[in-house]
Amino acid sequence: MTLAEGLKAPRAILFDWDNTLVNTWPTIVECYRDTFVALGRKPWTAQEVQDFAHGSLRDLFPSLFGERAGEAEKVFYETFYRIHLERLQSLPGAEALLAHCQSLGCYVAVVSNKVGDNLRAELTHLGWQKWITRAVGAKDAPRDKPAPDPIFMALDGTGIAPDDGVWMVGDTLADLKCAHAAGCLPVLVGGAEQLSEALMEYPPRLRARNCHELVALL
Missing domain, CATH: 1.10.150 (DNA polymerase; domain 1)
Structure with missing residues (x-):
């Protein structure tokens, strides 16, 4: 995992869904x-x-x-x-990560490019509403990731501004672009040792290989 200097504990954590919290x-x-x-x-x-x-x-x-x-x-x-429901699997450590976020008092939401109704059906199937306050998916906002609209929708009404105190955690370039566009802190999760040239254009501030390392970052 990679740490960045001078960062404060997040007030809010926005997670991508597919292959960030669940293996789809x-x-x-x-x-x-x-x-x-x-x-x-x-x-x-x-x-x-x-x-x-x-x-x-x-x-x-x-x-x-x-x-x-x-x-x-x-x-x-x-x-x-x-x-999709019968094959849905949480990634190792995902439930512990969400529970840890809640224990820290973080606002937790999901920002995904999966159609919103399908996203919320999967969240309900796993019983994760106890940890995740809001789930914003494709077609919920005027534009999908990498546009910042879904982040703004996820934070709407919370009183939390999109800044370095809001982590956008995901595994793809779209997640990093979305975080940069909204002014949030981009966090890349996944096993890639080297960032591609595309990812380097929208660099993460933090990196972790998996959910277990994200708990350690927090």
Whole structure:
């Protein structure tokens, strides 16, 4: 993990959802595979999905499928609704991390590019409402991550301003861009040893490999 000098304890922590608190890559890979096949395209490999499937579908699918974006989204969600709850798994240490945040008195919310209703269904399925005050997903705000709108929505009414006392924790470039755009403290979680050139343009202030290291940072 990497620490930054001069940082104070956060007043609020905003978490990405997919592959930050829960492991959803197997579900996402299968949804993309079915979508590509249905539209007569060669499916992405699992690694290609992890490399390129960032952003909300409403932002990503028009560039991938053009005028067939609506058809592609329909296929994607047919697979998604069939499998997403039964395959949902919390990442190791995620529950302990959320409980620790609550014990510190932090305001905790989720800011995700998963459609808001689906995000909240998964949160309820895991019983995590006891730790997470608000969950903002794709299509809840006027724009999705990497735009700052979801962060502003997550903080609306709390009296907490988006500054270094608000951590935006996530595993992708979209999370870092969103944090920088909103003026929050960007925290990168994941196993990458080297930051890509794209990530270097929006550098994290803190880094941790997993939920256990995030507890240690706090």
